[in-house]
Amino acid sequence: MGFSLAAALTILLNTALAWAKDSYAPLNSFMKALTGHHWTTHGLVDLVVFFGLGLVFMKSPWIEKINPARVVPILIGSVVAASLGLGLWYVFF
Amino acid sequence: MAATWVFVEVLNASPRNAARIRRAALFAALSMAAAWVLGGYWYVHYYSPEKAMILKGPWPFAHNLFMETKEHLFFATAILAFLLPIACREELYANAVARKLVLSVSAMVVITGLALEGAGAVIDHGVKVALLRGPGKGN
Secondary structure, three states, rough: HHEEEEEEEHOOOOHHHHHHHHHHHHHHHHHHHHOOOHHHHHHHHHHHHHHHHHHHHHHHHHHHHOOOOHHHHHHHHHHHHHHHHHHHHHOOO | OOHHHHHHHHHHOOHHHHHHHHHHHHHHHHHHHHHHHHHHHHHHHHHHHHHHHHHOOOEEEHHHHHHHHHHHHHHHHHHHHHHHHOOOOOOOOOOOOHHHHHHHHHHHHHHHHHHHHHHHHHHHHHHHHHHHHHHOOOO
């Protein structure tokens, strides 16, 4: 369950980072400077956040308090919101 | 395709196919990692000239909308694919919630994967129409 919640958060963060890169050019330049391409850095950030949060959540006692049946709607909701967030962003901005 | 395989196997989850489900999920994750490395290498090193062509051609939205969305939505598909083998560690035949999770994740990998493929087709066509009609001729 920990990694499922980590995936939901990472997918939302992924969209938020795409918005931030587009809105704030210095962030895009900084990410490009780190690995040579902003997309490479973006992917690495997503990977680190996913596996990092997953390991942290797995060992957190509060994760047991979450109803497992709620994880699927949370994950589906995050994917739908993140996908629409990306699509609409590039339509209007 | 590997995610479709996982989906179908999990619809019929039992102790007999538990190991096969885990292998299929791992295969899906490894395939996605390979797509990330190989497709990413191509995108980072060779896409720029095509991007310039698309932006000067009659279909600039092929980059501004479809490529921009695709290059970021890809990460969501990849994270879902990496979640698959982790979620498949549960005994799916005995755990309805875990089974529902794996079915949902594999379905989302397939759906978002098809959306990425469709976006790829539009981007590809954006280059073709730019080459056929030349830059700056409008729609």
